[in-house]
Amino acid sequence: MQQDNLIGVTIGNYKILAPLGQGGMARVYKAHQENLDREVAVKVLPPWFAADRNFVDRFNREARLVARLSHPNIVTVHDASEYNGNLYIVMQLVDGGTLRDRLDQLQALGQTMEVTEAARIFSQLGSALTYAHNEGIIHRDVKPVNVLMDRSGRPILSDFGIAKALAGTKALTRQGAGVGTPEYMSPEQCQGGPIDARADIYALGVMLFEAVTGRLPFLGDNYPALAHSHIYEQPPHPLTLNPALDPPIAQIIQTAMMKHPTQRYQHAIDMGKALQLAADSLLAVSGQQAQASGAFDLSHVATTPLFTCPQCRHFNKPQMRFCTKCGFALNQCRNCGNRNPANNRFCSKCGRSLLMFQ
Numbered sequence: 001m002q003q004d005n006l007i008g009v010t011i012g013n014y015k016i017l018a019p020l021g022q023g024g025m026a027r028v029y030k031a032h033q034e035n036l037d038r039e040v041a042v043k044v045l046p047p048w049f050a051a052d053r054n055f056v057d058r059f060n061r062e063a064r065l066v067a068r069l070s071h072p073n074i075v076t077v078h079d080a081s082e083y084n085g086n087l088y089i090v091m092q093l094v095d096g097g098t099l100r101d102r103l104d105q106l107q108a109l110g111q112t113m114e115v116t117e118a119a120r121i122f123s124q125l126g127s128a129l130t131y132a133h134n135e136g137i138i139h140r141d142v143k144p145v146n147v148l149m150d151r152s153g154r155p156i157l158s159d160f161g162i163a164k165a166l167a168g169t170k171a172l173t174r175q176g177a178g179v180g181t182p183e184y185m186s187p188e189q190c191q192g193g194p195i196d197a198r199a200d201i202y203a204l205g206v207m208l209f210e211a212v213t214g215r216l217p218f219l220g221d222n223y224p225a226l227a228h229s230h231i232y233e234q235p236p237h238p239l240t241l242n243p244a245l246d247p248p249i250a251q252i253i254q255t256a257m258m259k260h261p262t263q264r265y266q267h268a269i270d271m272g273k274a275l276q277l278a279a280d281s282l283l284a285v286s287g288q289q290a291q292a293s294g295a296f297d298l299s300h301v302a303t304t305p306l307f308t309c310p311q312c313r314h315f316n317k318p319q320m321r322f323c324t325k326c327g328f329a330l331n332q333c334r335n336c337g338n339r340n341p342a343n344n345r346f347c348s349k350c351g352r353s354l355l356m357f358q
Contacts, residue, residue, distance in 0.1 A: 006044065011083035014042055014090060030093065040078060041093045047085040059087055065137060066160045073128035075148060075158040094156050096308035099147035103211060105315060112242055113211040115249055119279035121155045122208055126272025128157050133197035142203035143184045153306050182226040183216050187259050190227035198261035201268050205256025212249060213241035248278040307342035318343035
């Protein structure tokens with residue numbers, strides 16, 4: 001399927017406007033839902049999936065289950081259907097980039113994620129995963145590209161249920177392997193065995209490792225090499241890659257990435273709480289040290305939310321009116337044209353809500 005084939009086409013109630021991205025199994029488009037006059041995201045799968053009726057049944061069943069989820073850190077599923085031999089799923093539009101974008105930006109700057117930012121993001125992801133797990137749904141493919149970011153920096157998990165629907169699909173599954181992304185797969189997934197919620201916790205640990213050290217725990221050119229590492233090798237100690245990292249953070253990562261599921265956190269929210277507690281302790285110590293030295297308390301700086309430029313995905317501070325990278329107006333009122341600071345919720349000129357246009 002060529003990208004241009006769907007641009008301008010209306011499928012169901014959704015007019016495809018522009019491509020948003022492409023993964024290994026689908027294209028994602030920005031679309032306009034004409035009957036409700038709103039913008040949405042539409043994920044379209046290649047046509048060969050629709051030819052597998054067993055997959056279609058699994059896809060529809062998983063879509064119905066995921067559509068029931070209601071959590072601020074889980075993407076809302078609006079619809080799922082089939083058009084001209086293509087399965088598609090319609091979701092809430094989240095246009096602040098992805099966690100992958102954020103990690104790439106930090107890497108380009110030669111930086112790693114601050115603990116306070118990591119705690120904010122991963123505690124919310126832990127809450128989202130625990131909610132889904134309690135509803136009987138395992139994600140199976142937790143990775144940075146599946147963590148969408150809204151303009152306030154809130155993480156939103158996407159692609160729930162897709163990996164389960166893909167299980168058994170000959171086009172994607174490797175012999176003896178589970179479905180997922182090798183860099184983030186748990187040992188039990190790599191072995192193709194049964195998995196539970198703790199596989200998602202392992203993947204969350206891999207993402208946290210990557211965020212605070214600047215690299216993945218295991219590197220390899222192919223699936224067998226990565227699978228072998230996840231199953232048999234110990235990851236590098238986080239402190240060897242980032243000596244400035246606080247030891248409790250390293251311990252949280254190591255616990256989440258234990259080879260045997262019983263030795264990990266048993267609930268994702270527990271990992272998030274441990275991380276938030278460690279971050280709060282660091283802030284408290286930093287504040288005491290600043291007070292003792294007579295310095296200003298700057299602990300709030302690290303927790304200030306960043307706002308993503310809709311044009312180039314660069315992260316900007318709340319008070320900025322224009323992107324510091326490309327110059328795009330970050331929060332322009334569509335009613336009167338006033339260019340507001342990125343964190344404004346209402347236009348400072350006409351008073352209209354700015355959020356309703358996002």
